[in-house]
Structure formats: structure tokens, C-alpha cells
Amino acid sequence: xxxxxxxxxxxxxxxxxxxxxxxxxxxxxxxxxxxxxxxxxxxxxxxxxxxxxxxxxxxxxxxxxxxxxxxxxxxxxxxxxxxxxxxxxxxxxxxxxxxxxxxxxxxxxxxxxxxxxxxxxxxxxxxxxxxxxxxxxxxxxxxxxxxxxxxxxxxxxxxxxxxxxxxxxxxxxxxxxxxxxxxxxxxxxxxxxxxxxxxxxxxxxxxxxxxxxxxxxxxxxxxxxxxxxxxxxxxxxxxxxxxxxxxxxxxxxxxxxxxxxxxxxxxxxxxxxxxxxxxxxxxxxxxxxxxxxxxxxxxxxxxxxxxxxxxxxxxxxxxxxxxxxxxxxxxxxxxxxxxxxxxx
Amino acid sequence: xxxxxxxxxxxxxxxxxxxxxxxxxxxxxxxxxxxxxxxxxxxxxxxxxxxxxxxxxxxxxxxxxxxxxxxxxxxxxxxxxxxxxxxxxxxxxxxxxxxxxxxxxxxxxxxxxxxxxxxxxxxxxxxxxxxxxxxxxxxxxxxxxxxxxxxxxxxxxxxxxxxxxxxxxxxxxxxxxxxxxxxxxxxxxxxxxxxxxxxxxxxxxxxxxxxxxxxxxxxxxxxxxxxxxxxxxxxxxxxxxxxxxxxxxxxxxxxxxxxxxxxxxxxxxxxxxxxxxxxxxxxxxxxxxxxxxxxxxxxxxxxxxxxxxxxxxxxxxxxxxxxxxxxxxxxxxxxxxxxxxxxxxxxxxxxxxxxxxxxxxxxxxxxxxxxxxxxxxxxxxxxxxxxxxxxxxxxxxxxxxxxxxxxxxxxxxxxxxxxxxxxxxxxxxxxxxxxxxxxxxxxxxxxxxxxxxxxxxxxxxxxxxxxxxxxxxxxxxxxxxxxxxxxxxxxxxxxxxxxxxx
Ligand SMILES: Nc1ncnc2c1ncn2[C@@H]1O[C@H](COP(=O)(O)OP(=O)(O)OP(=O)(O)O)[C@@H](O)[C@H]1O
Ligand SMILES: [Mg+2]
Numbered sequence: 001x002x003x004x005x006x007x008x009x010x011x012x013x014x015x016x017x018x019x020x021x022x023x024x025x026x027x028x029x030x031x032x033x034x035x036x037x038x039x040x041x042x043x044x045x046x047x048x049x050x051x052x053x054x055x056x057x058x059x060x061x062x063x064x065x066x067x068x069x070x071x072x073x074x075x076x077x078x079x080x081x082x083x084x085x086x087x088x089x090x091x092x093x094x095x096x097x098x099x100x101x102x103x104x105x106x107x108x109x110x111x112x113x114x115x116x117x118x119x120x121x122x123x124x125x126x127x128x129x130x131x132x133x134x135x136x137x138x139x140x141x142x143x144x145x146x147x148x149x150x151x152x153x154x155x156x157x158x159x160x161x162x163x164x165x166x167x168x169x170x171x172x173x174x175x176x177x178x179x180x181x182x183x184x185x186x187x188x189x190x191x192x193x194x195x196x197x198x199x200x201x202x203x204x205x206x207x208x209x210x211x212x213x214x215x216x217x218x219x220x221x222x223x224x225x226x227x228x229x230x231x232x233x234x235x236x237x238x239x240x241x242x243x244x245x246x247x248x249x250x251x252x253x254x255x256x257x258x259x260x261x262x263x264x265x266x267x268x269x270x271x272x273x274x275x276x277x278x279x280x281x282x283x284x285x286x287x288x289x290x291x292x293x294x295x296x297x298x299x300x301x302x303x304x305x306x307x308x309x310x311x312x313x314x315x316x317x318x319x320x321x322x323x324x325x326x327x328x329x330x331x332x333x334x335x336x337x338x339x340x341x342x343x344x
Numbered sequence: 345x346x347x348x349x350x351x352x353x354x355x356x357x358x359x360x361x362x363x364x365x366x367x368x369x370x371x372x373x374x375x376x377x378x379x380x381x382x383x384x385x386x387x388x389x390x391x392x393x394x395x396x397x398x399x400x401x402x403x404x405x406x407x408x409x410x411x412x413x414x415x416x417x418x419x420x421x422x423x424x425x426x427x428x429x430x431x432x433x434x435x436x437x438x439x440x441x442x443x444x445x446x447x448x449x450x451x452x453x454x455x456x457x458x459x460x461x462x463x464x465x466x467x468x469x470x471x472x473x474x475x476x477x478x479x480x481x482x483x484x485x486x487x488x489x490x491x492x493x494x495x496x497x498x499x500x501x502x503x504x505x506x507x508x509x510x511x512x513x514x515x516x517x518x519x520x521x522x523x524x525x526x527x528x529x530x531x532x533x534x535x536x537x538x539x540x541x542x543x544x545x546x547x548x549x550x551x552x553x554x555x556x557x558x559x560x561x562x563x564x565x566x567x568x569x570x571x572x573x574x575x576x577x578x579x580x581x582x583x584x585x586x587x588x589x590x591x592x593x594x595x596x597x598x599x600x601x602x603x604x605x606x607x608x609x610x611x612x613x614x615x616x617x618x619x620x621x622x623x624x625x626x627x628x629x630x631x632x633x634x635x636x637x638x639x640x641x642x643x644x645x646x647x648x649x650x651x652x653x654x655x656x657x658x659x660x661x662x663x664x665x666x667x668x669x670x671x672x673x674x675x676x677x678x679x680x681x682x683x684x685x686x687x688x689x690x691x692x693x694x695x696x697x698x699x700x701x702x703x704x705x706x707x708x709x710x711x712x713x714x715x716x717x718x719x720x721x722x723x724x725x726x727x728x729x730x731x732x733x734x735x736x737x738x739x740x741x742x743x744x745x746x747x748x749x750x751x752x753x754x755x756x757x758x759x760x761x762x763x764x765x766x767x768x769x770x771x772x773x774x775x776x777x778x779x780x781x782x783x784x785x786x787x788x789x790x791x792x793x794x795x796x797x798x799x800x801x802x803x804x805x806x807x808x809x810x811x812x813x814x815x816x817x818x819x820x821x822x823x824x825x826x827x828x829x830x831x832x833x834x835x836x837x838x839x840x841x842x843x844x845x846x
Contacts, residue, residue: 200455205442209435216433219397220447221418280437 016328017273017285022321023292030299037299040170040178047180048249050294051187052077052242054287056261057268058191059238061286062198064269066231067211067278068123072112073239073265075134077258080105081243082138085147085253094157102240108134109236113229127232131262135255142255161186161248183245190241194234195283207231211278268293271318292317346409348373348536349394349505354403356389358737360729363389365560366403371505371536376527378547378568379540381557382580382769383741384727387540388430390557391507394538395427396420407505421448426503428494430510430540430740430767436483441465443482444497468496473522487514487678488630495523506530507538510740512546513767514677516630516795524550542741542769543796544576556580581771588774589802591781594621596805598655600758600789601672603641606650610636611813614650618758618789623780625804626793628833633813634793635677638760642674643667654758668697673756675747677763677793683747686736690728691717693735693746698753720749723779725772741767748776752783759783762793777803797826809833 031038056073063070080101087097108130115126151159166180198204206227209217217224239258247253270276271292272285296313349371356364363386371377379387392398393405396415405412407423420427434443441461450460465478474492482490491514498506508527512520527537527550541547547554551568556579563579578584597620606614611633618624626634640647643664652659654670664674676683684693694717699708717731724745728738735746744767751759764780765773780790780803794800800807807819809832817832 202449202451202456205435205438205446205449205456208437208442209446212435212437213433216435217446219395219417219427219429219433221416221421222447223418279435 018321019288021324039175041175053290056265057286059235060265072131074258074261076239079138080240089149105240106237109233113232117225138255350406378551385557424504426498441478608647625800625807628810673751
């Protein structure tokens with residue numbers, strides 16, 4: 001029995017998402033090939049740059065595994081950011097502003113969830129619709145202009161969050177500064193929290209079951225509509241949170257800052273092995289997907305290569321990552337086939 | 345003694361079908377109540393009313409003589425009702441343990457208690473004799489093991505009422521024995537069970553009472569001791585069936601399909617052939633490699649050595665299109681995943697492989713298509729108001745018939761059938777057997793994998809028996825009987841374990 005258990009716990013190469021293979025590949029190539037890539041400073045800024053996308057792709061993966069999609073993410077990000085910035089411009093305390101922003105993000109998620117589960121509108125259409133609503137709200141509220149606020153005691157929290165937790169000067173140049181901004185820590189905490197919920201509560205199993213076959217989930221006594229709605233609420237709140245990160249990083253808020261980010265998040269999630277038909281995938285995969293995308297961008301920029309090449313390289317990375325994963329899967333299948341014949 | 349559960353005058357209508365018409369039925373504690381009837385008779389619909397999937401249009405459901413009122417899967421579960429659905433209801437991407445406890449996880453606060461679930465899952469699996477670890481992903485299991493996971497899932501709920509909707513359709517003898525042992529134990533504990541099956545031999549072994557249904561109505565309920573096979577068959581089919589296995593033996597022709605020394609991951613050195621006019625039975629235990637051999641032969645899975653010859657021509661590997669082009673038709677074991685498009689209609693599914701034949705000028709000839717499909721619908725006894733009904737809404741056995749129709753319509757000359765009559769009622773089984781007989785009469789050759797011995801013995805000209813990935817022996821029709829086949833099926837298993845079969 002004990003050997004039995006051990007084998008089920010064994011580390012499974014093929015269970016790792018594609019994006020980890022892609023990530024390692026890109027990381028190695030970039031480190032060897034791009035001179036200023038593997039420096040403390042660059043790696044730190046890479047983390048900072050990708051943190052917003054990490055949040056969005058985790059949220060996207062959650063919805064995608066459940067067989068849905070959330071296209072409103074980018075505009076909800078902009079809208080929530082604009083609302084938070086406006087609150088602070090009007091002297092509201094940052095904590096209150098953040099609370100309002102996150103609540104409105106969650107409310108939009110609730111709206112998405114109800115439209116999808118109660119009115120039975122396909123998620124693609126439903127969230128496309130609310131994308132329009134959120135975007136025009138962002139535009140109207142901001143008057144299509146960047147919003148600044150006067151820094152004061154009420155906004156000191158934002159100023160604090162803009163700083164670094166760790167800051168080590170390893171050498172004279174800026175590339176030798178290793179730093180970890182508050183933003184990255186915040187991102188890690190939130191993402192860690194979502195992953196914890198996903199793994200240690202029923203959330204993970206339910207999301208997979210709903211995405212794989214909603215009927216089966218329903219027959220197992222799962223309140224599929226409530227759970228699906230909850231996912232969109234989480235996704236909306238996380239988009240709002242990403243808006244907060246954007247606002248802190250730029251110390252201002254543009255109504256267009258979330259443009260197209262939902263599509264990048266879809267690419268990151270898919271790169272992370274989250275099949276768009278639902279039922280399979282992983283949150284960790286999405287994180288590495290996001291990291292890989294930003295790493296490719298970063299490396300090409302450092303190398304001075306035109307950004308239009310970025311998507312081509314990302315496509316190639318996606319294919320190679322999948323190929324490596326397929327190899328690992330085949331290898332594992334062989335092992336399990338052998339194990340089953342030995343058992344028989 | 346009070347009734348555990350009772351249906352009172354239940355009716356249920358779906359668009360165009362009266363699935364249940366004023367049915368009353370009850371269940372005592374500690375009883376196995378067998379329900380039989382032709383495909384589409386309404387058996388599954390009735391059971392789904394117990395488990396809260398459908399609400400009846402009229403009538404009521406009583407539990408311990410108290411009307412149940414509103415019912416949903418969750419409410420049913422809280423009342424101690426568990427159901428094993430006819431269509432597998434598991435999630436392939438989740439582990440065995442997660443599947444067993446899906447919807448009723450063991451929790452500590454809001455967190456799931458993986459350790460406790462792991463332990464409980466292991467106990468459950470051990471108690472039903474399944475040798476897989478709780479952490480295995482379900483998609484990596486054989487269909488038989490997936491079915492056993494469903495059973496473990498139902499058992500994990502400690503239910504008072506358990507419904508088995510065709511639990512044995514993808515199990516073999518060893519697993520069925522195990523299941524019956526569990527059912528007997530549950531009966532001793534006072535659990536009431538409904539048991540639906542088309543395998544009529546087994547219902548006499550396990551049942552206490554039997555109910556026969558036809559066309560949404562109850563024909564009869566009686567203690568099983570007062571019934572015999574003839575009566576049951578007549579009740580289901582509505583007619584007497586003297587000889588289920590009708591065979592004429594035409595003259596044999598050329599060798600149509602031949603496997604020479606085929607080796608793969610799960611089978612070694614397989615040699616077999618089929619001549620025109622022949623039905624070949626491929627028998628053996630589940631896991632003996634039967635399905636794997638035919639999948640490789642048809643080009644779906646790879647093989648490492650050996651040859652596949654069609655009419656003496658060597659076939660390329662991994663090329664099912666080529667085999668289909670040479671007139672080989674393959675009916676896979678897993679009809680839901682590999683045989684049907686659930687969101688298409690009966691007609692669309694039936695013609696999908698024969699589109700080129702039916703429409704030689706590549707322009708769809710709707711009249712001809714419909715006529716052909718109607719012809720097979722009639723021959724196979726597919727029960728549906730129209731051929732445009734979506735396959736998703738058909739009863740389990742009726743779906744199986746659509747898969748069969750799909751391959752029969754292709755007018756292939758070599759048929760590979762993996763469990764062709766799984767889940768099909770006796771009446772239709774005998775029609776399918778005569779269709780098969782008709783096909784070989786016209787010069788076709790058939791390879792039939794089957795776990796039902798009577799079917800193998802009744803239909804085959806020759807029987808190959810597989811054991812542990814090898815052909816353990818070949819028996820002619822005249823010499824074949826239960827004993828000889830079973831002995832071969834177990835032969836190498838026992839030899840390799842250093843024991844001899846007693
Ligand atoms: N959801 C549905 N929508 C429409 N028709 C349905 C639905 N479910 C079942 N039916 C129809 O109701 C009838 C009874 O189906 P049911 O599944 O109860 O048959 P069954 O007795 O279980 O048959 P089998 O032996 O093939 O499993 C069939 O004609 C079927 O097509
Ligand atoms: Mg049924």
C-alpha cells in the first residue's frame with residue numbers, strides 16, 4: 001500500500017504546464033543571448049512589469065477552466081482604476097477608494113455571472129457587452145484624460161505601496177540594483193491566496209468539473225450556476241485589483257490603460273495549457289504564461305529588436321512548449337501503461 | 345413494514361415523447377428491484393426522477409411514506425439517495441479521489457481534508473477490489489475502472505437508496521462478481537436498490553423483484569422467482585424470440601483482413617484473420633488487449649512491429665482514412681467520445697461516414713440520405729419520433745444503435761465491432777444479430793469483440809481468445825463452449841503467476 005501511495009504522489013513531468021517548459025527555454029536562451037538580460041536590475045523590473053498581467057491571467061485561467069471567458073477584464077481594470085483615482089482626487093482616503101474600486105469590479109463580475117448563468121448568454125458575448133459598458137464608463141468619468149491627484153495624507157498608502165520592500169545595491173550601475181517592489185509582494189500574496197483557495201477548498205475540483213461537463217457537475221449536486229457566478233465575481237474583483245496596481249505603478253490613471261490586456265491574458269492562459277474548451281489547465285501555468293510573454297518582450301527590447309517581431313517569437317515559443325509537453329506526456333503514458341500491466 | 349421509496353402515478357413527457365405514463369413502483373428496504381425494458385422504455389427517466397434530475401409532470405415520489413416534494417440532485421443526496429448513471433458521469437481531468445468525493449467533499453472548515461479523503465478513497469477502492477491509487481487522473485483509467493470509480497462514488501455517500509443504471513455494461517465477469525458481492529452486502533444492511541440491466545442472465549442472479557417496462561408504461565412487477573427467461577424476454581420485446589442467434593453459414597471466401605505478428609505496447613505477436621462470410625469472435629478479459637489490438641489494426645493507435653493486410657495488401661500505420669477507404673469500418677468501444685457527435689441529429693450522425701457514398705457528386709442528396717437513414721432506423725428499431733432528433737436526447741441504448749447505423753450505412757465489407765450490443769435490449773439485439781448474419785451472407789467479414797460469452801459463442805464462426813496481450817488460442821464454433829473459452833482467457837494469467845487453474 002505504501003509504495004502505492006508514493007507512486008501517486010510522485011512528481012509528474014507531464015503534469016507540469018507547457019508554459020514552464022517554454023519559460024525555462026526562453027529564460028535560458030535570453031540569459032545566454034541577451035547581454036543585459038540576466039542582471040538583478042532587469043529581473044526585478046521584469047517581475048514588476050509582469051505583475052499586472054499575472055493577476056489578469058490567473059483570473060482568466062479560472063474562468064477559462066470553467067469553460068467561460070472574460071473579455072471585460074481590460075476595461076474593468078481601466079474603469080476601476082479611474083474610479084479609484086477620482087475618489088482620491090476628491091480627497092477620499094486611499095483605503096476607501098480601493099474598497100470602492102474593488103467592489104465595483106466585483107459588481108461587474110456579478111453582472112457578467114448573472115447574465116451568463118441566468119440569461120444563458122454565451123460568456124463571449126456577455127463579457128464583450130460589459131466590456132463596452134465598462135469602457136464607456138471609464139471614458140465618461142475621466143473625460144478621456146489622465147487623472148492625477150494631489151498627494152497628501154489621504155494618499156500616503158499609495159505612495160507607500162509604490163516603494164520597494166527590498167532594495168540592494170550590488171554595484172554602481174542601475175542594472176546592479178536588486179529590488180522587490182511592494183507591488184510584486186502584493187501580487188504574490190493575492191495570487192497565492194487564489195491558488196490556495198483553488199487547491200485547498202472545493203473551488204478547484206468544481207471549476208474543473210463545471211468546465212469539463214456542466215451536466216456531470218450538476219448531477220454531483222454542485223450548484224453550478226452559483227459557482228460560475230462566483231468565478232466571474234472573482235475575475236471582476238481581480239481586474240479591479242489589477243487596476244489598483246496600474247494606478248500605483250503610474251501614480252496616475254489613464255482610461256485606456258487596460259486596452260487589449262484581456263487578449264494578452266487569454267494568450268498567457270492558453271500558453272499556460274488552459275484549453276479554451278474548458279475543463280483542463282492550471283493557474284500556475286497561466287502565471288508562467290504571463291511571465292514568458294513579458295520575458296520575450298523584455299529580451300527583444302533589450303536586444304533592440306522591433307516589437308512587431310514579438311508575437312512571432314511568442315507563437316514559436318508556444319509551439320515549442322507544447323511539443324516538449326507532448327514528449328513528456330508520451331513518456332508518462334508509457335510508464336503508466338507499464339505500471340498497469342505489472343499490476344494486472 | 346414501510347416502503348423505503350414509492351412512485352405514485354408518475355408521468356413525464358419530453359417534446360414528442362411520453363417517456364413515462366402513469367407509472368407506480370416501490371422499493372423495500374434491503375431489496376434489489378430489477379427494472380428491465382426495451383431501449384427508450386423510460387427506465388433511466390424514472391431513475392432520474394428519483395435523483396432529482398427531472399421533475400415529474402404528474403404523480404409523486406414518496407420516501408418513507410412521506411411525499412418528497414421538490415427534488416434536486418442535492419436534495420436527493422441529502423435524503424440518502426445515490427445514483428450510478430448510465431452515461432459515465434465523471435470528470436476525466438480530476439483524480440480518482442476528487443471524482444469520488446465531487447460534490448460531497450470531506451472538509452475541515454472551508455478547507456478540504458485531502459488526507460481524510462485519500463484514506464477513505466483507498467478504503468473504498470480496496471473494498472470493491474479496484475487496484476488504482478486515489479491520485480491517478482481518471483482519464484488514464486480504462487472504461488471498466490472508470491465505471492468502478494462511479495460505483496465507489498455512490499458507495500461513498502452511505503446511501504439508503506442506490507440506483508444502478510446499467511452498471512455492468514462495461515464490466516467483465518470478475519468485476520461483475522465483485523459488484524454483486526457488494527450489492528449482497530448492501531442488501532444485508534437494509535439498503536434498497538434499483539438495478540437496471542440488459543444482461544438478462546445477471547438479473548436472475550441478483551434480483552429480488554422485477555419490473556418490466558415498455559413504451560413508458562409498466563407491464564408487470566413480480567418476484568423474480570416467479571419469472572423465467574422466456575417470460576422476461578417476451579415482456580421486453582413484446583414478442584416471443586425463439587432463437588436470438590440466427591446464423592446461416594455461407595461459403596467462405598478470400599481472406600479480407602489479416603494481422604501478422606502484430607506487436608504494440610499492450611499486445612504481442614497477434615496473428616488473426618477474417619474471411620469473407622465469416623464472423624470472428626475476439627474474447628478475453630477486459631485488459632487482455634482486445635480493444636488495443638483492433639485500434640492499432642485500424643490505425644488509431646501505433647504498433648511497433650508486424651503487418652496489417654487488407655485483401656492481401658499491406659496497410660500503412662496510423663492511417664485510419666486509408667483503412668476506411670479500403671472498406672473497413674470500426675465501431676469503437678467508447679461510443680460517447682469516439683462514435684457520436686452528441687449535438688447533431690440522428691440523421692447527421694448516421695450519414696457522416698457515408699457522405700461520399702450517398703452523395704457521389706458531392707452535392708448532398710437529401711432525399712436519398714433520409715431514405716437510407718429511415719431504412720436503418722427501422723431495421724435497428726431506433727425509437728425516436730423523428731430522425732432529426734438530437735442524439736444527446738436519445739436513451740443510452742438508442743445512441744448505441746445510431747453508432748451502429750453509422751457504420752452499417754457505409755456499406756463497408758470488413759467490420760470491426762467493439763462490444764456492438766452493449767446496452768441494447770434483447771429484441772434489438774436479435775435484430776442486430778440478424779443484420780450481422782445478413783452482412784456476412786453478402787460477403788462481408790466481421791471481427792466482433794465481446795465480453796458476453798453467449799453472444800461470442802452464438803455468433804462466431806471462429807473464436808480467438810486473448811489473455812495478457814497474446815492470442816491464447818483459437819477455437820472453432822463446433823468445439824467452443826463456456827469452459828474452453830474461459831480456460832483460455834485465464835490460461836496465461838495463471839501460468840505467469842505460477843499457479844494452475846483449478
Ligand atoms: N432530456 C430529454 N429530452 C428529450 N427526450 C428525452 C430526454 N431524455 C429522454 N428522452 C426520451 O425519453 C424516452 C425514454 O428514455 P430513457 O432514457 O428513459 O430510456 P431507457 O429506458 O433508459 O432506455 P435505454 O435502455 O436505452 O437506456 C426516449 O424516447 C428518449 O429519447
Ligand atoms: Mg437508460
